């Protein structure tokens with residue numbers, strides 16, 4: 616088996632080592648509060664190319680660029696008042712803003728678009744790396760393209776470990792879902808491109824504006840202006856089938872000890888005794904906890920070669936919108952091959 620990159624404890628000497636790798640143009644697996652990222656120098660074409668290569672990500676799928684604060688981003692973007700207000704409210708944190716870019720951001724980063732997606736993350740390990748370097752970091756999720764995003768350092772090691780030199784450990788990702796993406800190219804009409812931990816209502820409250828509904832179909836205009844919003848994404852090996860929220864009936868196929876189908880519910884069902892192949896994402900049905908545990912559980916089931924995952928959708932409110940968005944994309948694989 617190919618040599619696997621080590622998972623490094625985030626101590627001073629390993630942080631220095633990883634900062635040096637980044638200066639040398641290498642890419643590094645790093646924790647963020649959303650999911651683990653595969654980071655490289657956003658201002659260096661070779662590093663950016665390496666990110667696409669390592670992930671097997673198509674060049675039409677633009678990258679998010681991470682800065683230590685809004686001031687560091689400003690020389691590279693056309694800012695506006697909405698950007699400043701949202702940065703004030705949510706940065707550092709899990710909100711990505713799409714804004715017009717300046718020439719310092721190369722076309723390869725943005726898939727040729729005149730706009731760039733920017734974020735200021737709050738994970739202390741990511742921030743300590745940014746403090747050590749004088750360039751921003753392009754960092755998509757550190758998973759092979761199309762697979763479920765990593766929420767543990769070992770997920771990165773298992774999938775990309777033979778292709779990168781280092782992975783920094785920052786513990787389990789606090790939020791477990793990718794950032795919310797808001798398009799602010801037209802500040803009069805902000806559009807949510809991807810649901811995430813910062814909810815639509817939190818954003819409208821800060822902007823004092825209704826947001827335009829996010830559109831999700833691969834073949835509509837908004838999706839074409841934001842390549843990468845592919846319907847099929849976040850797909851595990853197992854087939855995923857969705858159940859409506861609240862459909863938590865026990866099914867006979869899950870009570871077999873060696874059943875290849877598992878049932879994943881939002882919360883522990885009242886009928887549960889000791890059945891095999893039944894899982895829940897939160898003891899109490901708490902949405903943040905469901906988000907935190909979702910990708911980890913799916914990857915654990917994939918490791919156990921579960922064939923089919925029947926999964927209950929979250930209520931379509933708050934962060935439940937983001938959870939359901941990821942579930943629909945995970946399930947889209949099935950539609951694509953059936």
Ligand code: AMP
Nearest residue numbers: 677713728730731732755756841843844
């Ligand atoms: P991730 O896969 O988590 O790195 O998220 C990157 C996603 O951000 C892409 O797949 C796009 O959907 C979106 N994105 C990045 N850059 C842009 C951009 N310049 N314009 C619109 N959407 C973007």
Ligand code: MG
Nearest residue numbers: 755756764793
């Ligand atoms: Mg991703």
